Amino acid sequence: MPSAAPRTAVRAAVALLGATALTLGLASSASAATVARTVQDGGVQYNLSVTAPNTAAASGQNVTVTGSGYNPSQGVYVGLCAVPAGVNVNDQSTWNSKPTPCLGGQDQAGTTGASHWVNNDWWWMSPNNSSPYTVSNGRGGFSVSIHVKAQISASVTCGQSGVTCAIVTRADHFDSNDRKYDVYVPVTFS
Template sequence: MSKPKRRRWPWIVAIVLAVLLVPIAVLIVPILTHQDGGTSQVVDSGEQWPLTASAEGGDGRARTIDVHSVEPGGTVDTSALREGDRLVVSGSGYNPSQGIYVAICKIAADPTVKPGPCLGGVPSTEGEQQEQGAVQFAPSNWINDDWAWKLFGARGYDDAATGTFTAYLEVASPVGEELDCRVDECAIYTRNDHTALTDRVQDVYIPVGFAE
């Protein structure tokens, strides 16, 4: 008598499930297990329209952001932005294990509350991995060093050891959904991405205004 053939389909199903579930777990587990790091206290520079801002986070980190012109040696007037302006935002001291959004948002009156809404909304997660060093201007940028999120369009940190990043903003219309930055107080913000929406520890901002 011939030996009965072993059933292989249970192993095939198990392998398929593993292939599907492992990436999902890589994305979901950090969100479910994340612990908020507290709030962020922005240091008052004494300037009405500064080009740099620093903040002390509840996690003990000191974070700094700067806004630059895309033109070498060029200047930026943050008091009179116009739709279509292009800005380069750099930062340091950030926690590379946590992603951030960079965008122009309504300033939160309470530092424990998420800033927003933001011009241009939040970056789309329906993208392809960005090439190293690629420059793509958009109303909002997404920085996340996790390889899995990079597959969805996130840009990695420039240097994880120092928590540095570079974002490329193209200024959107000052009027957005439930937001008018010609009337509301707005700023170029960094804030935690959708993986830690309630965590305010990486909120740092530079106030901006719009030309009439």
């Protein structure tokens, strides 16, 4: 009579391979886009780069957003925002209006998971939704998780009534009128 141990091991291996294939399939189902921007700040040139998914589930999902090339002295928010009227995400010369409204607002308390505050000075005050930059050669980088969904507020839904949305970085509340750190990665919802 054959031993049950080899059969059990084979079943476990098949189940593991199936789960791995399913996980890889889910991970690659959302495509990602990278947007780059070069800015001058205090006489220094920063080459910003943000990579984020450009499609997401309308009901909501957590997504990973990565960035590099940032000024580590300038904090930024990472979140999902409506693209303001007059802003063309494909024309950086039009990026003159603050991205708003944003899902979760300016979530300094970290209660919604919809935004993340990246900064090197005060991140420890709000550990639920903030972190310091990783700094290399004087440039800041980050990899953060945020929650996105199509309905930004009771009256604003991405993809409805002409509302377009993007995963963005923008200067934090210490310099909220500074448009240099705005970067838009357009996102659509399915």
